[in-house]
Amino acid sequence: MTYAQAPLTIAIIGAGVAGPVLALTILSNPILGRRYKPVIYERLPCPSSTTYAAGAAVALTSNALYPLYSLGLCDILHSASCETTRIKIWRSWGDSGKHRYCQQLRNPNWQEDLQTNLRVVERADLQRLVLDKFLELGGEVVWERKVSDVKAMEQGGMRVCFEGGEEVSADLVVGADGGWSFVRREIMKGLDEGKGEKWKPSFAYADGLYGVSKPIENPRAVDGEDEMKDGDTHWVLLDRGTASTWALPGGRQFWTISFPSDTPPTRASAGDGTQQRRVDKLYGAALTLGGYDLEETKQILKKYENAFHPVAGSFKELYKRSERIIRAPLWYHAWDEKEIGGKNIVVIGDASRLMLPTSGQGAGFSIEDATILANELLNNPPSEENGGWDFSEAIKAYTKARVPRSKSMTSQSYWTGQLGLGANFFWRQLRDFMTTYMPLGGDPKT
Ligand SMILES: Cc1cc2nc3c(=O)[nH]c(=O)nc-3n(C[C@H](O)[C@H](O)[C@H](O)COP(=O)(O)OP(=O)(O)OC[C@H]3O[C@@H](n4cnc5c(N)ncnc54)[C@H](O)[C@@H]3O)c2cc1C
Structure with a gap:
C-alpha cells in the first residue's frame, strides 16, 4: 500500500x-x-x-x-461508571419475601495496575x-x-x-x-x-426484564445481615430465574430479572428499534416490549413484584423508581x-x-x-x-x-x-449448592 x-x-x-x-x-x-x-x-x-x-x-x-x-x-469513564465493590448472593423463595444470604465475592475482577474492580456503566x-x-x-x-x-x-x-x-x-x-x-x-x-x-441466532428459551431505578431513599433495615455499602451488587436466585441489581453512579441501580421462557417473540417485532417501541406506562415506567405481548408482560412483572431485594425490600420498589422497563428475549x-x-x-x-x-x-x-x-x-x-x-x-x-x-x-x-435460571429441579439444586458452598475467589486487593 x-x-x-x-x-x-x-x-x-x-x-x-x-x-x-x-x-x-x-x-x-x-x-x-x-x-x-x-x-x-x-x-x-x-x-x-x-x-x-x-x-x-x-x-x-x-x-x-x-x-x-x-x-x-x-x-x-470513571465519572460515568460505578465500581462494583462486592457481589452478594441471596436465595429468595416464592413471593413471600422469605430469603437466605448465601455468600459474597469481594473486589470482583480487581486490577492492581488500573486500580479498579469491574465497573458498571449505562x-x-x-x-x-x-x-x-x-x-x-x-x-x-x-x-x-x-x-x-x-x-x-x-x-x-x-x-x-x-x-x-x-x-x-x-x-x-x-x-x-x-x-x-x-x-x-x-x-x-x-x-x-x-x-x-x-x-x-438461537433462542435461549429465556428472556429478561431490565430497568434503571432511581436511588432508594429509605433502604430496608438490615436484620443481622452485614451492612449494605455503595457499590454493592446483589444476585438474587429465584425459584425459576435470577434477579440482580448493579450499582450505578449517584445511587441508581441497574436491575435485571432473567427467567425461563417457552417461545420467542416474532422476529419482526423483536429486534427492530426497541428504543422507540414504548407502548405503555406501568408502575410509572415506560414499557418496551421487545416484541412480546403487553398483557403477558404485565403478568410477568406482577409475578416478580414481591421477589426479595436486600436494599429495596422487593423488586416492585425498583419498578416504581424506574423511568423505563425493557423486556428482551435472550439469543445466542x-x-x-x-x-x-x-x-x-x-x-x-x-x-x-x-x-x-x-x-x-x-x-x-x-x-x-x-x-x-x-x-x-x-x-x-x-x-x-x-x-x-x-x-x-x-x-x-x-x-x-x-x-x-x-x-x-x-x-x-x-x-x-442455564445454571442461574434454575429452570428445573436438577439445575436449581446444583445452582443453590454451588452458590452457597463453592468458593467464589475475589478479594485479592491489598
Ligand atoms: C440487558 C442487557 C445487559 C447486558 N449486560 C452486559 C454486561 O453486563 N456486560 C457486557 O459486557 N455486556 C452486556 N450486555 C451486552 C452488550 O450490551 C452488547 O453485547 C453490546 O452492546 C454489543 O455491542 P454492539 O456494538 O456489537 O451491538 P449493539 O450495541 O447492538 O449496536 C448495534 C447498532 O447497530 C445499529 N444497526 C442495526 N442494524 C442496522 C442497519 N441495518 N443499519 C444501520 N445501523 C444498524 C443499531 O441501531 C445499534 O445502534 C448486555 C445486554 C443486555 C441487553
Whole structure:
C-alpha cells in the first residue's frame, strides 16, 4: 500500500459499542488514522438526552477497561461508571419475601495496575463518551441510515445502500450492527445450503426484564445481615430465574430479572428499534416490549413484584423508581470464520457472536473485537487488486483470533445461564449448592 494516497474509506455500520470503539481506535492511531477514514452509519436518529438513556447497563471487566483507558477515556469513564465493590448472593423463595444470604465475592475482577474492580456503566453513556471523542478527533457519524444492501463492485470496493435509495462506496465494510446483523446475513448468502436460517441466532428459551431505578431513599433495615455499602451488587436466585441489581453512579441501580421462557417473540417485532417501541406506562415506567405481548408482560412483572431485594425490600420498589422497563428475549450463537468475514467485509461485536448476558461480556468482547480488528489492519495492510483493495489478510487474522474465544465464551455463558435460571429441579439444586458452598475467589486487593 502506498501511504501517500488519500485514506481508504471504512464504512462502519452501527453506532452501538463495537462500531464507535473501532472508529475511535483507528483515528487515535497515527498510522491507521492516516491510512483510513472511518465513517459510522447508524439507523437510529442522533440520540438526545432521552433516547441516549434508552439502553440497559453493562459491566466492564479489565478486557474492556484496558482498551478504553488507552483511548484516553479513563477519567470520563470513571465519572460515568460505578465500581462494583462486592457481589452478594441471596436465595429468595416464592413471593413471600422469605430469603437466605448465601455468600459474597469481594473486589470482583480487581486490577492492581488500573486500580479498579469491574465497573458498571449505562450502555448509552458508554456509547456517548466514545462517540464524543471520535467526533472530537474529526470523525463522522451519519444518523438515520438503515443499511438495506451491501454489494461488491466489479471494479473493486464495496457499495453500501440505505433505505430511501442513498448509496455510498467504501473500501471496507465493517458490520457492527448487533445480534441480528444485516451485514452478517449478506456475508452468509451462498454459505447456507439449508433453509437460509443459519445467519439467525438461537433462542435461549429465556428472556429478561431490565430497568434503571432511581436511588432508594429509605433502604430496608438490615436484620443481622452485614451492612449494605455503595457499590454493592446483589444476585438474587429465584425459584425459576435470577434477579440482580448493579450499582450505578449517584445511587441508581441497574436491575435485571432473567427467567425461563417457552417461545420467542416474532422476529419482526423483536429486534427492530426497541428504543422507540414504548407502548405503555406501568408502575410509572415506560414499557418496551421487545416484541412480546403487553398483557403477558404485565403478568410477568406482577409475578416478580414481591421477589426479595436486600436494599429495596422487593423488586416492585425498583419498578416504581424506574423511568423505563425493557423486556428482551435472550439469543445466542457464535458464528464461524467464513460466516463473519470476506475480502472487503467483516463483522464485529454482537454481529459476530451473541452471548447471554450472564457472561457479562457482550460489551467487553465487542471492545476486544474492535481493538483486534484495528490491530490486524495495522499489521496487515491491504493489497491492491484490480483497482480495489483486498483486506483478506487482516480479516483472516482477525477471525482466526476471535472465533475460538467467542465460541468458548458463548458456550460458557449459555451453561452459566442455564445454571442461574434454575429452570428445573436438577439445575436449581446444583445452582443453590454451588452458590452457597463453592468458593467464589475475589478479594485479592491489598
Ligand atoms: C440487558 C442487557 C445487559 C447486558 N449486560 C452486559 C454486561 O453486563 N456486560 C457486557 O459486557 N455486556 C452486556 N450486555 C451486552 C452488550 O450490551 C452488547 O453485547 C453490546 O452492546 C454489543 O455491542 P454492539 O456494538 O456489537 O451491538 P449493539 O450495541 O447492538 O449496536 C448495534 C447498532 O447497530 C445499529 N444497526 C442495526 N442494524 C442496522 C442497519 N441495518 N443499519 C444501520 N445501523 C444498524 C443499531 O441501531 C445499534 O445502534 C448486555 C445486554 C443486555 C441487553
